[in-house]
Structures are given as C-alpha cells and as structure tokens.
Amino acid sequence: MAGMRVVRALMLGAGSVGGLSGAAYGLLNGQSRRARMIIGKSTGLPRNADGVYLPDGSGPVPAEPHDALGFAVLGDSLAAGLGADTEDQLPGVHLARGLAEEAGRPVRLTTHAIVGSRTSDLDEQVDVALIDPPDLALIIIGGNDVTTRMRVGTSAALLGKQVRRLMRAGTTVVVGTCPDLDAVTPIPQPLRTIASRWCLALARAQRRELDRLGAHSVSLAALVSPEFRQRPDELFSADRFHPNGAGYELAASVLLAPLCDAAGLTHSWGLLTA
Template sequence: MAWLRVLRGLALGAGSVGGLSGAAYGLLNGQSKRARTLIGKSTDLPRNADGVYLPDGSGPVTEEPADVLTFAVLGDSLAAGLGAETDDKLPGVRLTKGLAEEAGRPVRLTTHAIIGSRTSDLDEQIDVALINPPSLALVIVGGNDVTTRMRVGTSAALLARQVRRLTEAGTTVVVGTCPDLAIVEPIPQPLRAIASRWGLALARAQRHELDRIGVRSVSSAALLSPEFRQRPDELFSEDRFHPNGAGYELAASVLLAPLCDAAGLTGGWRVLPA
C-alpha cells in the first residue's frame, strides 16, 4: 500500500530536517516498522463503476442518454475509493448519484484517480481528462506527498498549476485538501503527531494556493476528522487507514454541496443547458 511509505518517510524526514538525536530517530524508525505491521498491506485493486447515472439513482446504464453532465474524479487512493466494500459505496458513485438527483439530468462519472498518486502524478491524469474536458472535477491529493517528504510549498504550488490546466479548459474544479493523519490510530505517537503536523501544514498551503487562483477547496481534516476520531470502528476499512463504505458516504455528504456550489448555483445543482 502506497500510504504505508508515509511511516518510514516521516521517520527519515524528521531525522534529517528536525535534527533528531540518534535515540529519537531510532524510536521513530522503530515506530514506523510497528505501524506498518499493524496496518498491513492491501493487495486489492480499486473498484471501478464508471458510467452514466440517472436522476432516479439507477446506473450505470448501458446506453448513454442525451444532455449528460460530465464529472471526473482525480487524485490518490482516497479519490479512487480504496476500502469501499461495493461499487455503489465508492465516493465517485455516491457523488455522481447525488449530482444527478440535484441536476435532474444524467451524469457520467469518469475516474482517473490512481492509488499511490502524488501531486506530481496529476499531470498524467489531467492529460487523459483533457482529451474530453469534463464539466466538473473533484481532486483529492496530498497524503502521498508527505510520504516522499516533498516540500509543502512546492507541493501546493504544483497542485495549483495542475488544477489551472483543468480550469483553463473550462472545467469547474473542487479540491479535497490533505487529510489529518492524526486519526490513523495504528500509527503510534510521537510519529502520528509528526504526520499530523506535516499533513495539516500541506492542507493549509494547498488552500492558500487554490484561493489565489479562485478554486474551491474543502478541508478534509476540519470536516471529517472529528467523526473519524469518534467512530473509527464504523468508518475505517480493514486496513485501518482508508475509509470503508460508511466513511466514504460521510465524505460524499460533505463534498456534494461544495461541488454544487462551485458551479455558482447556491443551494444545489440545477438543470443547465447542454
């Protein structure tokens, strides 16, 4: 699992950047190994249920109707929905059904997100998306930037450049910022605190850069972390790192309104001309 690289990466980064003593570095490195053992490795491939969904909640349909709204999901394993038990529990599917209901028209979902992706990997996903630019796109990325110890400012600036490629093609974009790793209980302290500070700093930098270019961002840490802290057994998948279907349902409930509002339609998506 690509997310597990965060553990060793943070230990190495803390040692090189923070000037930790040999004993402190040894503690962090030992904790990273312990956490990797507790979390384990996922060999599952992400589910995919791309296609056209109708306002009545049905789909994907075999024949594409007219007047379809196009919606793309880009980013990492959280965007891809790793941990969802069934196709209908994928975050992209839940959001697509919600958009179709709000719009009163069919919505086509296309998932470009790839497990393990960093912000520097978005360019390939966007290259594919821009072959036929979607009307609306959701981007969730940042956690794996922490694993490779990419500088916060560099990562955030790169995100803004990549997102701008979509907006310049006419796509409305919403970005889910880096999550708070403090909610991942298998990561022991103080390693979890280091991961949390790093991720939250990246989330703030992401929001700053996105505000600068006029792109809506949603704080995953602020809006989702309290629920995941209170109900970890209900919201995490078996790996204890990624959400399960209920966790993604919660995330979708937070993301749907900003996706609708980003199009300039307060209170929900309404039918637009084709």
C-alpha cells in the same frame, strides 16, 4: 497510499527534520515497525463503476444522454475509493448520484484517480481528463506528498498548475485538501503528530493556491478527519488506513454541497467549504 510505505517514509522524514538524537530516532524506528505490522500492506485495485447515473438514483447505465453533466474524479487512493467493498460505496458513485439528483439531469462519472499518486503525478491524469474535458472535477490529493516528504510549497504549486489547466478547458474544479493523518491511530505518537503537522501545513498551502486561482476547496482535515478520529472502528477499512464504505459515504456527504455550489446547482445544504 500504502500503509507500510507511509510510516517508513514518515520515520525517515522525522529523522531529517531537526536532527533527532540516536535515542529519539530509535524510538521512531520502533514505532514505525509496529505501525507497519498493524496496518499491513494494501492489496488489489479499487473498484470502478464509471458510467452515467440518472436523477432517479439508477446507474451506471449504458446509454449516453446528450445532456449528461461530465464529472471527473482525480487524485490518489482516497479519490479512487480504495477500501470500499462494493461499487455503490465508492466516493465517485455517491457523488455522481447526488449530483444527478440535485441537477435533475444525468451525470457521467469518469474516475482518473490512481492509488499511490502524488501531486506530481496529477499531470498524467489531467492529460487524460482533457481529452474530453468534464464540466466538473473533484481532486483529492496530498497524503502521499506528506509521506514522501515533498516540500509543501512545491506540492501546492504543482496542484495549482494542474487546476489551472482544467479551468482553462472550462472545467469547474473542487479540491478536497490534504486530510489529517492524525486520525490514523496505528501510526503511534510522536510520529503521528509529525505527520499531522505536515498534513495541515500542506492543506493550508493548497487552499492559498486555490484561493489565488479562484478555485473551490473543501477542508477534509477540518470536516472529515475528526469523525474518523472519533469513530475509527466504524469508518476505517480492514487496513485501518483507508476508509471503508461508511467512511466514503461520510466524505461524500461533506463534498456534495460544495460540488453542487461550484456547479451552480440548487441544493438544500449550507456551504461546507473551508
């Protein structure tokens, strides 16, 4: 998600919901401009460290073990790891290493996530993933649906369609539901509250759809966003919108136990699904 586009879209969306007065619209417009100046524009592509990770923590390695667990990451910039300074800080790398340790077998990480993706873009990522269906997939998606004002019901239905495609191919799917933009402090009030309400409504709709399918969900808004709200200087990258390495490590620590549980692996954590 690009920070400048986010606040602009939220401001326009706020104006279309409830019929804002001229003064209120002017307030949100001014807040939008200030937030864009603070956040700036995201540049460059996220790092990539796809490959095979071994139970001893090493990797990626060039060899392709026959017993490797296929693990795919799909979604938007949060899934791709935009904001991480090194490959070791990528969420997919954290999770691949954790899965390899818990499984006692190699894990092959493949990242299909693309910066800026909405749920409507997932079909192309799933098309590629299904060329060689992974054993386990993590999807993080939804923030860009909020900032581009996609209807909550439409977004949840699109997610369900792509999750079904993966499940039919034998892939176990875990979804990190829409995070809460209330943690992004450069978006001022009341604009941030509007964004937060949309995020939470979408996360609830995503979970309902996933529950209906029998897929696994993890509430990033409940389990990760509060930490970002309390420790923004420690967990956000320089753009103050995407996580930094510490932020991705925190998110991975929340996601690892549900991934292990979904994959039928033994682990030492309690379930953190929500």
